Amino acid sequence: MNLSPTSPKLLLSLAVLAAAAGWGLSNLWEILTGRYLPVPWTTAVALWLLAAALLFWALMVRPRLRHDPDSRPLDPLIAARTAALAMAASRTGALVGGVYFGIAVAFASRWGQEAGRERVVTAAVAVVASVAVVAVGLWLERMCRLPDEPDRVGLDDDDAVHG
Secondary structure: OOOOOOOHHHHHHHHHHHHHHHHHHHHHHHHHHOOOOOOOHHHHHHHHHHHHHHHHHHHHHHHHHOOOOOOOOOOHHHHHHHHHHHHHHHHHHHHHHHHHHHHHHHHHOOOOOHHHHHHHHHHHHHHHHHHHHHHHHHHHHHHHOOOOOOOOOOOOHHHHHHO
16 A cells, blocks of 8 residues: 655645535534534644644654664554554644634624634634644654665666565
8 A cells, every 4th residue: 555645735625625614514504503603612622632642742753763872763563653643633634624714714704793703713723723733743744754765776666576
């Protein structure tokens, strides 16, 4: 299985689609229930905790991935799982951030109302936290990349595999 690095284009696409979904959900919620969509602070707090936990993990494994003299090398299975975690974190951050960006846009026209302003601020804090999750996820994924193999001049693919 070939896992290519996460592209900014993919993350931006996920965020834009999720923003449209968040905007639509906010409007649909109001139409169906006659109330504003609740935007809890706990989501923003959870995202900041996730960003902090990812940052802590990244700082803990960085010396081991860099093969610093005073650290043991990281087990390859743990490195692979760390890379998968980093990829999942960046994608999740893009999706959640997009949803909350869409919600913020939906409530921006209600800035003059206290309930609208509160939802915009809460959603904006969640978006910033999501950006932090994406940034740490991309940094951690970059740390987990294997160095490129040196070119084997004069060998075709079959020779490189078989001998």
